[in-house]
Amino acid sequence: MIGKLNHVAIVVPDLEAASEVYRDTLGATVSEPVEMPEHGVTTVFVELPNSKIELLVPLGGDSPVAKFLERNTSGGVHHICYEVVDIILARDRLIAKGARVLGDGIPKLGAHNKPVLFLHPKDFCGTLIELEQV
Ligand code: CO
Numbered sequence: 001m002i003g004k005l006n007h008v009a010i011v012v013p014d015l016e017a018a019s020e021v022y023r024d025t026l027g028a029t030v031s032e033p034v035e036m037p038e039h040g041v042t043t044v045f046v047e048l049p050n051s052k053i054e055l056l057v058p059l060g061g062d063s064p065v066a067k068f069l070e071r072n073t074s075g076g077v078h079h080i081c082y083e084v085v086d087i088i089l090a091r092d093r094l095i096a097k098g099a100r101v102l103g104d105g106i107p108k109l110g111a112h113n114k115p116v117l118f119l120h121p122k123d124f125c126g127t128l129i130e131l132e133q134v
Contacts, residue, residue: 007052079128087133
């Protein structure tokens with residue numbers, strides 16, 4: 001069901017500093033920051049030949065990544081995103097298998113303006129999973 005690895009997301013305390021690390025130290029192509037108020041984050045994407053890295057900082061008062069940053073003050077891997085062809089089909093299959101979809105289960109538009117859903121880490125080896133319909 002899952003396809004390509006779309007991105008690995010890393011929460012960071014300072015988006016500009018993290019962008020510099022990826023651009024200047026690691027020599028990668030880094031996008032401009034994009035604010036995503038409906039997700040409570042500001043994101044930057046690092047383009048790799050075979051995938052992407054999403055750098056995230058909290059945006060607004062009740063950001064879902066704020067607590068993560070409190071526990072991981074220098075940042076850390078937050079989620080991984082797999083591509084799916086049909087996110088509704090994928091969601092219904094996962095629910096039928098007993099997996100928990102976060103929130104109301106209705107896909108939201110993600111950073112690439114494509115529908116995304118998040119899956120409970122306890123059902124997936126301790127890792128928060130994002131599904132993105134491509
Ligand atoms: Co993501």
